[in-house]
Amino acid sequence: MKRILVTGGLGYIGSHSVVELQQSGYEVVIVDNLSNSRADVVDNIQAVTSVRPAFEKVDCTDLDAMEGVFKKYAGIEAIIHFAASKAVGESVQKPLLYYRNNIVSLLNLLELMPRFGVKGLVFSSSCTVYGEPDVLPVTEDAPIKPATSPYGNTKQINEEIIRDFVKAQDGVNAILLRYFNPIGAHPTALLGELPNGVPQNLVPYITQTAIGIREQLSVFGDDYDTPDGSCIRDYINVVDLAKAHVIAIDRILNDKQKERVEVFNIGTGRGLSVLELVDMFQKATGVKLNYKITGRRAGDIEKVWADPRKANEELGWKAETSVEDTLLSAWKWQLKLREKGIQ
Ligand code: UD1
Numbered sequence: 001m002k003r004i005l006v007t008g009g010l011g012y013i014g015s016h017s018v019v020e021l022q023q024s025g026y027e028v029v030i031v032d033n034l035s036n037s038r039a040d041v042v043d044n045i046q047a048v049t050s051v052r053p054a055f056e057k058v059d060c061t062d063l064d065a066m067e068g069v070f071k072k073y074a075g076i077e078a079i080i081h082f083a084a085s086k087a088v089g090e091s092v093q094k095p096l097l098y099y100r101n102n103i104v105s106l107l108n109l110l111e112l113m114p115r116f117g118v119k120g121l122v123f124s125s126s127c128t129v130y131g132e133p134d135v136l137p138v139t140e141d142a143p144i145k146p147a148t149s150p151y152g153n154t155k156q157i158n159e160e161i162i163r164d165f166v167k168a169q170d171g172v173n174a175i176l177l178r179y180f181n182p183i184g185a186h187p188t189a190l191l192g193e194l195p196n197g198v199p200q201n202l203v204p205y206i207t208q209t210a211i212g213i214r215e216q217l218s219v220f221g222d223d224y225d226t227p228d229g230s231c232i233r234d235y236i237n238v239v240d241l242a243k244a245h246v247i248a249i250d251r252i253l254n255d256k257q258k259e260r261v262e263v264f265n266i267g268t269g270r271g272l273s274v275l276e277l278v279d280m281f282q283k284a285t286g287v288k289l290n291y292k293i294t295g296r297r298a299g300d301i302e303k304v305w306a307d308p309r310k311a312n313e314e315l316g317w318k319a320e321t322s323v324e325d326t327l328l329s330a331w332k333w334q335l336k337l338r339e340k341g342i343q
Helices: 012-023 041-049 063-072 086-092 095-115 150-168 202-211 238-253 272-283 311-317 322-339
Strands: 001-007 026-034 054-057 074-082 118-125 173-179 182-184 218-222 234-236 261-266 289-295
Touching: 001 012, 001 054, 012 026, 012 041, 012 074, 026 063, 054 118, 054 202, 063 218, 074 086, 074 095, 074 238, 086 095, 086 150, 095 118, 095 150, 118 150, 118 238, 173 238, 182 202, 182 238, 182 322, 202 218, 202 272, 202 322, 218 272, 234 238, 234 322, 238 311, 261 311, 272 322
Parallel strands: 001 026, 001 074, 026 054, 074 118, 118 173, 173 261, 182 234, 218 289
Antiparallel strands: none
């Protein structure tokens, strides 16, 4: 069985990807510092897959501890690197935290890869690297715009570090997956997003409002240059997104890459406005949502959605789950959290 290291494997996208990897026959070792996740996610992964992944509570910025992980679990063949801080607003307040966490973690992994014979890295990148795109849908060739937050900058810098390192290091290859907006939860409602405190992202805010944890959803702006005036994003189902990681790992391990560093947009190709998404949530769940239009949020992009054709054609990956089913899965997850008394 091929052994894969998943950093941040107890987090939102990480945990769904661990499930898909295990269900595809990979053996997974999770490293997570629990800074934005809970240790009982391991139990929930086991409940879904009947396999308990190995888990080490280690911070990726700790080089010695990471070396210990590679020694303990000999023969790791590839890494999926999710572990990172990801709140745009917080990154503006605490830039050093973001640069340290997100950059040192990657440097440590890259340093250890050749020493332990690790062939490949799949990196969690983001559509944030495109900034406000000039052409929509956005393709992988679109120019990288100056980052508008330290968080976004760490994604850009990390992509560059990976390119430079692969150039210098024979035998190490990489795939950069640029995610659009991941939403939803596992259909079993055993895994999903666990926001820390007040959610910053739209869908957790919607489900928390719908269940009564939050009074009212603020729709940030209706005066954008879009059909209904609210911002447009490409909302991608988290399980569909997780499956792209398994394909990327297969591709690296089976030497199918066309270039040693490949980059793919992972999105649906469909742009939806905030108001459209709110409407779809209400129709799909039958729950009425209390919302109001407020002012714009600083730093928001007006509209961005993916051209996912490269991933469709070269990876044979496609977003499959409808937005309605995805919103329903997010709602089922929120109901399950209440049942468990978590949120
Ligand atoms: C941003 C980043 C993304 C990053 C993610 C992590 C961009 C284009 N995207 O996503 O790279 O990984 O944060 O958190 O920079 N909204 C409301 N009310 C709310 C919350 C959100 O109206 O209470 C709106 C936002 O204005 C936006 C949309 O919903 O138009 C989606 O927002 P959010 O879920 O926060 O994601 P992004 O900002 O797109």
